[in-house]
Amino acid sequence: MNRRGPGLLGVAARTAVVAGTASAVGGRVQQRQQAKNDERDAGQPAEPSPDDLIGQLERLGALKKQGILTDAEFVAQKNRLLAE
Incomplete structure (x- = not known):
């Protein structure tokens, strides 16, 4: 058998890692934005x-x-x- 790329399992694993990383980064960004909004709403400048x-x-x-x-x-x- 002559394979050219990472097979189906490799592609699925890579996709899961990329999606997980994007989700984690997006979650952190959302938390920071929420904290800034809460601070602004409280009227207390940083x-x-x-x-x-x-x-x-x-x-x-x-x-x-x-x-x-x-x-x-x-x-x-x-x-x-x-x-x-």
């Missing part, structure tokens, strides 16, 4: 991580250095970020 806050402050500093933000705008935006 607390930014320290890395996010530092990154935002660095971007503000860069905008001020480039002359895009005035000193007053920079201070106002910085205070807004630190108050969150």
